[in-house]
Amino acid sequence: MIEVKNIKKSFNGNVILDDVSALLDTGKCNLVIGASGSGKTVFMKCLVGLFQPDSGEVIYDGHSFTEMNIAEKKDIRKEIGMLFQGSALFDSQTVEKNVMFPLSMFTKDTVGEKMKRVNEVLERVNLVGANKKYPAELSGGMKKRVGIARAIVLNPKYLFCDEPNSGLDPQTSLVIDRLIQEITQEYNITTVVNTHDMNSVMEIGDHIIYMHKGKKEWEGTKKEIIYSKNELLNEFIFASEFLKDAKDMRMLEAAGKIDNDRNMDEIINNDSPL
Numbered sequence: 001m002i003e004v005k006n007i008k009k010s011f012n013g014n015v016i017l018d019d020v021s022a023l024l025d026t027g028k029c030n031l032v033i034g035a036s037g038s039g040k041t042v043f044m045k046c047l048v049g050l051f052q053p054d055s056g057e058v059i060y061d062g063h064s065f066t067e068m069n070i071a072e073k074k075d076i077r078k079e080i081g082m083l084f085q086g087s088a089l090f091d092s093q094t095v096e097k098n099v100m101f102p103l104s105m106f107t108k109d110t111v112g113e114k115m116k117r118v119n120e121v122l123e124r125v126n127l128v129g130a131n132k133k134y135p136a137e138l139s140g141g142m143k144k145r146v147g148i149a150r151a152i153v154l155n156p157k158y159l160f161c162d163e164p165n166s167g168l169d170p171q172t173s174l175v176i177d178r179l180i181q182e183i184t185q186e187y188n189i190t191t192v193v194n195t196h197d198m199n200s201v202m203e204i205g206d207h208i209i210y211m212h213k214g215k216k217e218w219e220g221t222k223k224e225i226i227y228s229k230n231e232l233l234n235e236f237i238f239a240s241e242f243l244k245d246a247k248d249m250r251m252l253e254a255a256g257k258i259d260n261d262r263n264m265d266e267i268i269n270n271d272s273p274l
């Protein structure tokens, strides 16, 4: 579990994170959602230590990151996997070299041991046989899967994914979302996913944190999000008329006004205002 306590971060006098606290659960996909510019990436960078918060604490399973010395921080970094926006693969390196990179950086494993582990994770992300390919030869979804393989190659306890679906079509996004969720549950990882994709929210949102202008505006599950009355959250998630209608239907259903499909058909066919 990662405990975030009252973190604040400003850049040149602009408050970007305003006293954000959260508990990020183990074995779950913790989703951080919000409009572009709401502070999701800065939040994630504060969690992994790429940015130093101005105040507040980030506690990894009881160990405060802010209070660790350099050696302790390095130990925690070994337990963190990151899937960067745009995958961030080395273009001049093959798939297997890309995936091997963290092993070479953090372990003293022999080449044989490293290859064994690389092949294990490539199999896990369904990329058997892609070892010798270069990133330019891969589709967007395959690149993300290489990124995931690299992020999990050191068996992380914590996994951070910043906009894992950016640039992917909805079907491929679903494959990536499910893979992240399966891996999270299989290895009991504390996973944090930044996204503004509502499909992901409904697919893998075990625990959702909604950020608005640097503040945690709302927090809950994917079931709760549908019924939430938080106005800012509703504006964000029900941005389209179609989704607003869908939400109204869910509300009527919950209130017992729609109790079966026949009623729903009548409403749709009669074009009655909801």
Ligand SMILES: Nc1ncnc2c1ncn2[C@@H]1O[C@H](COP(=O)(O)OP(=O)(O)O)[C@@H](O)[C@H]1O
Binding pocket: 011, 016, 034, 035, 036, 037, 038, 039, 040, 041, 042, 043
């Ligand atoms: N290194 C930086 N220096 C100054 N401002 C930054 C820096 N990184 C991010 N910001 C600002 O912080 C705000 C939130 O950015 P970000 O966390 O990237 O948003 P999101 O990921 O939700 O789209 C933006 O206004 C952005 O311009």
Ligand SMILES: [Mg+2]
Binding pocket: 040, 041, 162, 163, 194
């Ligand atoms: Mg971002």
